[in-house]
Amino acid sequence: MDWIKAIQRAVDYIEDHITERIDYEEVAKRAYSSSFHFQRVFGITCGYTLGEYIRMRRLSLAGSELLTGEVKVIDVAYKYGYETPESFSRAFLRYHGILPSQVKRGCLLKSFSRLTVNIDLVGGSTMNYRIEKRPQMILTGYKKRFTGVPNGEERAKQEEQFFCTTRAKQWLLRGMACGESAEIDYCVVDNIGDDGYDFYIASRLDDWGREVMYDHSVTGVEFMEDMGFEEIVIPERTYVVFETDKMKRPIGAYVDIRRKIVQEWLPSAGYVFSETPMPESMGKRYLFDEGPEVVVLHWARKPNSQDRFVEICLPIKEV
Numbered sequence: 001m002d003w004i005k006a007i008q009r010a011v012d013y014i015e016d017h018i019t020e021r022i023d024y025e026e027v028a029k030r031a032y033s034s035s036f037h038f039q040r041v042f043g044i045t046c047g048y049t050l051g052e053y054i055r056m057r058r059l060s061l062a063g064s065e066l067l068t069g070e071v072k073v074i075d076v077a078y079k080y081g082y083e084t085p086e087s088f089s090r091a092f093l094r095y096h097g098i099l100p101s102q103v104k105r106g107c108l109l110k111s112f113s114r115l116t117v118n119i120d121l122v123g124g125s126t127m128n129y130r131i132e133k134r135p136q137m138i139l140t141g142y143k144k145r146f147t148g149v150p151n152g153e154e155r156a157k158q159e160e161q162f163f164c165t166t167r168a169k170q171w172l173l174r175g176m177a178c179g180e181s182a183e184i185d186y187c188v189v190d191n192i193g194d195d196g197y198d199f200y201i202a203s204r205l206d207d208w209g210r211e212v213m214y215d216h217s218v219t220g221v222e223f224m225e226d227m228g229f230e231e232i233v234i235p236e237r238t239y240v241v242f243e244t245d246k247m248k249r250p251i252g253a254y255v256d257i258r259r260k261i262v263q264e265w266l267p268s269a270g271y272v273f274s275e276t277p278m279p280e281s282m283g284k285r286y287l288f289d290e291g292p293e294v295v296v297l298h299w300a301r302k303p304n305s306q307d308r309f310v311e312i313c314l315p316i317k318e319v
Contacts, residue, residue, distance in 0.1 A: 006031040007045075010038065011115050018057060019079050024050060037272045040192060043149035044262040046115070051194025053115065059095040060112040062088075066103040073100045129242045129265070134313070139186055139232040140176075140210060141202025142169055150189045150197050150293065151258055156251075159187070162199065169227055173203035176213060181205070188232060189293040202232055234292060237274060237315040240265075246309045254295075254310040261314065274315035 009030040014022060027050070028038035043049050048056075058080040065071055077088030077100075092100045096109050103109070144162050148154040163170070174182050181204040188200040205213070212218040214225060242261060244253040266272075292315065299308035 006033070007042070008116070010042075014054060015057075015114055018054070018061065019081070021081065022054060033272070040273055041262055041266065043192070044151040044259070047149065047151070049149055049194045055091070056095065056112040057114070059092060060110060062092065062100070063096055063103065063109040064111070066100055067105065067107070067109060076100065129240055131238065131240050131316070133238050134236065136236045137204065137234045138210070139188070139200075139202035139234065140173060140205050140213070140229055141186065141188070141200045141232055142166070142228045142230065143198050143200045145196050146199045147196040150192065150199075151262075156255055159199065162201065166201065169229075170201060170203075172227065173201075173205075173229075176205050176209045177203045178206055178209065183298070185297040185299070187295040187297065188234070189295075200230075200232060234294065238317065239294070239313040240269075240271065240316050242312045244310045246307045248306050248308060250299075250308055250310050254312065257312055261312070270319050271316040272319055274317040 010027050013027055013030045024035045024039065028035040031038050033041075039050050042053075046053065062076050062080050065076055066073070073088070074085045077085045080088070082088035082091065089099055089101070092098075096103075098107065098109075144158075146155065146158045146162075148158075170185070174185075177184075184204065186200075186202040186204065188202060189197055190200070191198040210231065213229070216222050240261075242257050244250040244257060247253070294313040296311040296313065298310070299305070
């Protein structure tokens, strides 16, 4: 109940200040949370980012005012936080499909209703997890900026398309990996914001592999610099780790677990997503100051095996 009330207080604060500049820190305080944790939970739970909610509510209210009142476009634009009528018109057109100057009685506009958080009976299902401290890990991979929030069908579609259209890069990474590492793919989610998030596909190479991957005399090719690979340093952190059951196609279970973690496990577990800043070390670039999601795909060379499974690793700290 407290969890539901906290989110509703945050939403009520947004609605009470919908025509003002909204500080995400102030919103999160209403839910007794940090800005990072609140935005992450809000996005996964609602299916859109906090910024998207605010933008769609403002454009919905603006459309209603233009449709029913004798108001000027420029006044509505400034009221809902747009710096110029031109920027308001572009946003209005993308959302409603018509320009604000074209609004008249009888035309069709989109309505995005105020969010009300209700109590649903969720849970009642078994989720196997473990909490463990994992050492620093160095991955090598490449990224793409995804839109939306890191949950649900939109992520699943973008993830599938990214994997299906970058197979050569995956083959190169697996070829450079050794032993058991060659049988595992990694996905990393970072830099979550209103415009989306960074999604990495990566492998774990040994020290020698990372050292010589751009040495033409060793690789025999001169195109490695053009592949867009990055060294990804994930610092030592405490993670909650969930696993799917072992099966031939675990992706469906993997998507379902992501949703259940936030909706069922997190509210009652006494933890929040970790956001402890990471230090600089040896000139290397530390990613994920606010905590990455690391997905471990145990399936690279097991296309027909019933032993394939997925791990979801989320950095956490106690409340």
